[in-house]
Amino acid sequence: MFDASAPSVTMQRSQGAAxxxxxxxxxxxLSQRGSAKAMxxxxxxxxxxxxFLNTSGGLASGDRLAFAVDLRPGTRALATTQTAERAxxxxxxxxxxxxxxxxxxxxxxxxxxxxxILFHGSKLDRHTRIDLAGDAGCMLLETVVLGRIAMDEVPARLHLRDRREVYRDGRILHHDALALDDATLPRxxxxxxxxxxRALATLAVIAPHAPDLLTRARDVLNEPGVTGAASAPPGRLVIRLLAQGDWPLRRQVNRLLGALRPDPLPRIWQV
Incomplete structure (x- = not known):
């Protein structure tokens, strides 16, 4: 029998920064500590x-994780994660x-x-900020999967506050936010x-030439099982994707990346 009067146990929380x-x-x-690593x-x-890698295997209540990249003038690079992040x-x-x-x-x-991947009952607050100087540019992707699709898990409870902001020389260019909670899930x-x-993604290009890519993006928005739309405000290209499964969504994202950028897909990805 469990003793209901016993004091609660304080769980250990993971912390990491790279x-x-x-x-x-x-x-x-290169600096790294705790559960955050960079290769x-x-x-x-x-x-x-x-x-980037989170060696704790996922994010639970109270965990803290920070990734940072600083590219000096004239530097080009790609940053990704070793595997899917699990909340x-x-x-x-x-x-x-x-x-x-x-x-x-x-x-x-x-x-x-x-x-x-947002498990049933997960709670995650995430903030992504990109600071561009002068004529610098970026491409950013965010993909969220609701529940473990392979296990047919449909979350009935969760909390997500996800913000992405892009600034150029201190002035905001792009702001994208997603909020989910118990009250919004049924709607x-x-x-x-x-x-x-059950899977959704946003792909954005922030650069003066980004609107010129609109036709190229729309030409490949035809993956079966995926609904997508693209728009091109000044200095941006924004693509929204929805799919019932994560693999059709990944295939559509891969096709977009192949059409919009000259470089190979991230080496670490499973395609």
Whole structure:
């Protein structure tokens, strides 16, 4: 028998931070602590890659995780994650994830993390900020999967606050936010929201030439099982995707990346 009067146990929480600084000739500085790690695989083609890893295996209540990249002027690179991030059931405060990306003048960053899987009862607050200097540009991807699709898990409870902001020389260019909670989940099935989709993604290009890519993007928005739309406000290209499964969504994302960028897909991805 359990003793209901026994004091509650304080669970251990994971904390991690990894920071990579790169210049045109390669790595300048690397710092990492706790559960956050960064790897720089040797590349023979495409952009230099930065691969972040959360060694705790996922995010639970009260965990804190921070990834940061600083690209010096004239530096081009791709940053991704080794695997999908998992947000587990939380009994207390949300997990906190912070992504800070800085791109110097004349530089370019592809921020292409793998998907985030939200388990039933998960709680996650995440903030991604990209600071561009001068004529720098970036591509950023965010993919969210509701529940473990292979196990037919449909979350009835969760909390997500996800913000992505892009600034140029201190002035905001792009702001994208997603909020989900117990009250909003039952309404997602409406035709104006996600319908029956269990996986959703946003791909954005922030650069003066981004609107010129609109036709190219729309030409490949034809993956079976995926609904997509693209728009091109000044200085941006924004693509929204919805799918019932994560693999059709991944295939559509791969086709878009192949059409919009000259470099190979991230080496770490399973395609």
């Amino acid at each position: 920071h990579v600084v790169m210049g045109p000739r390669g790595l300048i500085d 720089l695989p040797r590349m023979t083609a495409g952009l230099p890659e930065i691969v 587990y059931r939380a009994t207390d405060d949300p997990a906190q994830a912070q992504v800070s990306l800085t791109v110097g003048a004349g530089g370019w960053l592809d921020w292409l993390p793998q998907e985030t 997602l099935a409406g035709p104006a929201l996600t319908g029956t989709a």
